[in-house]
Amino acid sequence: MGRRRKSRKKLLLRPKKTLPKIFTCPHCGAPLVNVKLDKKEGKVLVNCGNCGLEAEFNYIPGLLPVDYFNKFVDLYYQGQIKPKKEVTVSLSQLAPKTNPLLNEDQESSESFNESSEELSGGIGSEEVYGEGEGEYSEGTEYTEE
Numbered sequence: 001m002g003r004r005r006k007s008r009k010k011l012l013l014r015p016k017k018t019l020p021k022i023f024t025c026p027h028c029g030a031p032l033v034n035v036k037l038d039k040k041e042g043k044v045l046v047n048c049g050n051c052g053l054e055a056e057f058n059y060i061p062g063l064l065p066v067d068y069f070n071k072f073v074d075l076y077y078q079g080q081i082k083p084k085k086e087v088t089v090s091l092s093q094l095a096p097k098t099n100p101l102l103n104e105d106q107e108s109s110e111s112f113n114e115s116s117e118e119l120s121g122g123i124g125s126e127e128v129y130g131e132g133e134g135e136y137s138e139g140t141e142y143t144e145e
Contacts, residue, residue, distance in 0.1 A: 026072075027083050032050045
């Protein structure tokens with residue numbers, strides 16, 4: 001009699017880590033920074049699609065797009081490059097827009113609140129939960145007899 005043959009364990013292949021191709025902007029935080037390599041002209045353009053922050057570098061063989069992005073971030077934090085587009089928001093854009101349908105709903109909810117107050121007898125009225133001996137009412141203590 002022979003031994004049972006061991007089955008081989010399958011090797012788990014881990015995917016290789018790749019460098020990112022789209023980066024996060026240091027100014028606006030949007031993940032829209034592209035690095036365009038132009039080897040023929042010897043230029044590299046790094047720009048943000050959201051705020052317009054951009055820089056141009058000379059192409060150096062051996063550097064990857066992530067290296068140009070790091071140079072771009074360093075220049076930004078040194079204050080040597082600034083965004084082309086300034087984002088301005090006026091107060092009228094921040095104000096809530098009025099919708100005639102919402103106004104009607106608000107008016108009907110206000111009239112509902114007023115009618116419910118009239119039925120309950122006003123805000124300061126005493127609520128009574130039953131009548132007779134041994135039952136609870138607000139403003140009096142509960143006593144058993």
